[in-house]
Amino acid sequence: MKKYFILFLSAFIFWGCEDFLDVNTSLDSDETTTPNYMLPAVLGNMAYAHYAHGETTAYITQYVTTEYGTHAVKDRWDYRSVLRINAWRRHYFDVAGNANKMILFAQEEGSKNYAGVGKIMMAFSFLTATDLFGDMPVLDAFSGDYNPRYNAQDTVYMEVNKWLTEGLADLDQASAENRAMTSNEDHIFAGNLTNWKSFAHAIRARMLLHTANFQGGYQAVLDAIDQARPGWSEPLYAFPDQAANDWEINLWGPARANPQWDFADIRNMLTNSVHTNFFMNAMNLSGAHDPRLYKLTTPGKNGNYFSIPASAGIGALSMDDFAVLYNGYWTSDNSPLILITDEELYFIEAEAAFYANDRGRAWQAYLNGIQRNFNRLGVPEAYIPYSNSPAVAQNADELEIFDIMMQKYIALYFQPEVWVDMRRYKYSTQAYPGLQYPENALELYDGQWIQRLPYDPQTEYIYNPNEIERLGAREDTWVVTPLWWVVNSTLSN
Secondary structure (H helix, E strand, O other), X not given: XXXXXXXXXXXXXXXXXXXXXXXXXXXXXXXXXXXXXXXXXXXXXXXXXXXXXXXXXXXXXXXXXXXXXXXXXXXXXXXXXXXXXXXXXXXXXXXXXXXHHHHHHHHHHOOHHHHHHHHXXXXXXXHXXXXXXXXXXXXXXXXXXXXXXXXXXXXXXXXXXXHHHHHHHHHHHOOOOOOOOOOOOOOOOOOXXXXXXXHHHHHHHHHHHHHHHHHOOHHHHHHHHHHHOOOXXXXXXXXXXXXXXXXXXXXXXXXXXXXXXXXXXXXXOHHHEEEEHHHHXXXXXXXXXXXXXXXXXXXXXXXXXXXXXOOOOOOOOXXXXXXXXXXXXXXXXXXXXXXXXXXXXXXXXXXXXXXXXXXXXXXXXXXHHHHHHHHHOOOHHHHHHHHOOOOOOOOOOOOOHHHHHHHXXXXXXXXXXXXXXXXXXXXXXXXXXXXXXXXXXXXXXOOOOOOOOOOXXXXXXXXXXXXXXXXXXXXXXXXXXXXXXXXXXXXXX
């Protein structure tokens, strides 16, 4: 049984703070703990970071747009006055920093199970972070150097792959003599190491898909999928129906939880947001409202489902004519947070098989992904009529890449990985028919799409200025500078 996840408000959330806050601590003694006390914080913070990434990317990928179209970041991609980029801090301080210490403590006591899980979480956190930022410190990230060199993204990817390999090896060597890992410590898989191994293979499949088009790696993607399947269980965080504290509430929900240990920017803006034309068109592929729409949202006051172009603002329209974005499957106070969904695995398989010229496997995986999403959202009876509609490719020969990517877009509602997909395809209308450049994006971008987030101004621009200068990251156009796997992409645009 999945345990409800709780973000532990302890020193483990930011272990490095102890040296700063406790003036009575001897500088000659290194503070230690045991890995079982650190794992809940690593996993809880990973869930928190996953939400925060999605809350940022949901506007870029045009699931939603703000009511007035004037928000500097969400509508205009204007980061020039932003003082904090919390996604950077959450990765290094909350997730990877804790995971690194947990791995060291686990290695000291010989707990291969904790060391392996820690390395898998390091891999996941670094992969998601580098796909937001690009180049970043990895080789010297935890060396104690205040000015670590930013490594190229391909180097980060190599380290991610190394952590996955080492993590799997550690889990293979885990034994009953290791420190116990139960649902009290492991809020994802309750200590099931087979599930953790499958998750590691799924992370690798996701990573390999990012570069398969220019590294000839589609068969490797399919191999990773095949290795993930046997022990697969979704890496899911559950929340209680009745929460006693803010940190027991899914941050996508209508309570708009604002935990005291974070800044207000973590609160969702769905109250003041509406669906875009691009998303609503995706929900009308069959010529009528996709039945999943009514499970992703709830009806507005007037029962309508209006939409607007990204960043255009509603103008004279009434918010009563738009869907309420709360209390859908993903946006309730007790909705789950899932790091990689069943549907994503199916659509990774479909895309890789499509380019590997195995159209039969691609089509079946594509159908499996759609059906799994209908089942998840509680409308299994609607799958057959929908699958027979023009919204779905009727056979393997008809299947096109936009069929796969648009159904993946629907199924991965609010998931941050969708932004990776759009950038891999260079925001192509061949993969995403009807996608339009936002009306109010900054003019200085000259029609270029956003490609990355800026580094955290309060840490990197102050304490590591030489690296920022070397990369050119002070330029206002840095956020429209493509990442490594976009520059090398051979996918059509």
